[in-house]
Amino acid sequence: MTGYITKGIGGFYYVKTSEGVVECKPRGIFRKQKITPVAGDVVTLETENGGAVIAAIAPRRNVFVRPPMANLDVLFLVASTTQPTPSTLVLDKLSAIAVDKGVQPVIVCTKSDLAEAEFLRSAYEKSTLPFIRIDYATGEGLDDIRHWINGRLCAFCGNSGVGKSTLLNALLPDVERQTAAISQKLGRGRHTTREVTIFEAFGGRIADTPGFASLEASRAGFIPKEGLEHAFPEFGPYLGACRFTGCSHRSEKGCAVRAALAEGKLSQTRYDSYCAMYDEVKDVKEWQRPKGM
Numbered sequence: 001m002t003g004y005i006t007k008g009i010g011g012f013y014y015v016k017t018s019e020g021v022v023e024c025k026p027r028g029i030f031r032k033q034k035i036t037p038v039a040g041d042v043v044t045l046e047t048e049n050g051g052a053v054i055a056a057i058a059p060r061r062n063v064f065v066r067p068p069m070a071n072l073d074v075l076f077l078v079a080s081t082t083q084p085t086p087s088t089l090v091l092d093k094l095s096a097i098a099v100d101k102g103v104q105p106v107i108v109c110t111k112s113d114l115a116e117a118e119f120l121r122s123a124y125e126k127s128t129l130p131f132i133r134i135d136y137a138t139g140e141g142l143d144d145i146r147h148w149i150n151g152r153l154c155a156f157c158g159n160s161g162v163g164k165s166t167l168l169n170a171l172l173p174d175v176e177r178q179t180a181a182i183s184q185k186l187g188r189g190r191h192t193t194r195e196v197t198i199f200e201a202f203g204g205r206i207a208d209t210p211g212f213a214s215l216e217a218s219r220a221g222f223i224p225k226e227g228l229e230h231a232f233p234e235f236g237p238y239l240g241a242c243r244f245t246g247c248s249h250r251s252e253k254g255c256a257v258r259a260a261l262a263e264g265k266l267s268q269t270r271y272d273s274y275c276a277m278y279d280e281v282k283d284v285k286e287w288q289r290p291k292g293m
């Protein structure tokens with residue numbers, strides 16, 4: 001029997017299969033191999049001593065350590081127009097890590113009733129990142145989010161106070177009922193919201209990830225300087241067209257990326273974020289790079 005892990009608590013895992021949610025433990029072999037199953041993992045279950053055990057974990061498309069989850073398709077980067085003030089650098093760092101891990105970032109702008117969304121919209125207009133403006137008065141943007149969720153495993157991340165819970169509740173008014181239903185099945189009295197929990201909704205899956213509230217780019221991933229240009233997908237058409245191979249796109253003559261920027265084909269804030277990220281990693285030596293990210 002196969003399924004995917006919806007939640008893991010205290011060494012137990014809850015696996016959604018075609019026959020419902022099954023509580024199980026991983027086989028001892030995983031501990032020996034130092035592999036920890038995480039929410040989102042696709043697993044094969046077998047019966048051992050009358051109980052279900054995780055016998056195999058399918059190869060992961062990607063994995064995050066904090067919050068622990070695997071096989072993410074879409075990361076919604078939630079930013080508010082104000083309160084808190086948005087930072088394109090933070091958004092660009094997180095989106096770069098997402099792209100580097102093969103996750104589609106989608107920028108979601110909240111609190112459009114409190115301040116203009118124009119600053120954020122124009123920052124992403126020349127990027128390839130989808131930009132969704134939410135307006136609860138008209139319902140604008142909510143269908144776009146539902147479309148992105150359809151058929152995919154998604155998570156929401158953003159600073160405290162940007163409006164993630166508000167958005168989730170607007171999308172899924174019965175979220176509390178679902179949470180209750182799932183925790184009842186979990187039994188054992190372990191009712192906690194600290195763990196990643198995956199819900200099914202809108203033809204896809206949403207990971208409720210408390211940890212993504214404080215997702216810190218520096219902990220979530222490390223992109224070496226050679227990889228950085230690929231984490232800004234809109235640079236793609238210009239890569240390889242620079243005069244010098246190995247061009248860092250900062251000050252070299254004949255740089256096609258800078259030419260595109262000068263022609264207004266690229267966003268200045270995105271380019272500035274690229275340069276800031278490049279500066280942060282340019283002197284990090286091979287042996288100093290964080291492992292396992």
Ligand SMILES: Nc1nc2c(ncn2[C@@H]2O[C@H](COP(=O)(O)OP(=O)(O)OP(=O)(O)O)[C@@H](O)[C@H]2O)c(=O)[nH]1
Binds near residue numbers: 111158163167
């Ligand atoms: N005016 C306005 N207020 C909003 C909007 N979205 C959220 N808020 C308010 O902003 C505050 C924070 O919203 P939350 O949904 O709790 O934010 P969060 O991102 O879940 O915050 P954490 O739980 O701390 O991570 C609440 O008082 C919300 O009512 C919006 O679109 N417009």
Ligand SMILES: [Zn+2]
Binds near residue numbers: 242248250252254256
């Ligand atoms: Zn260049």
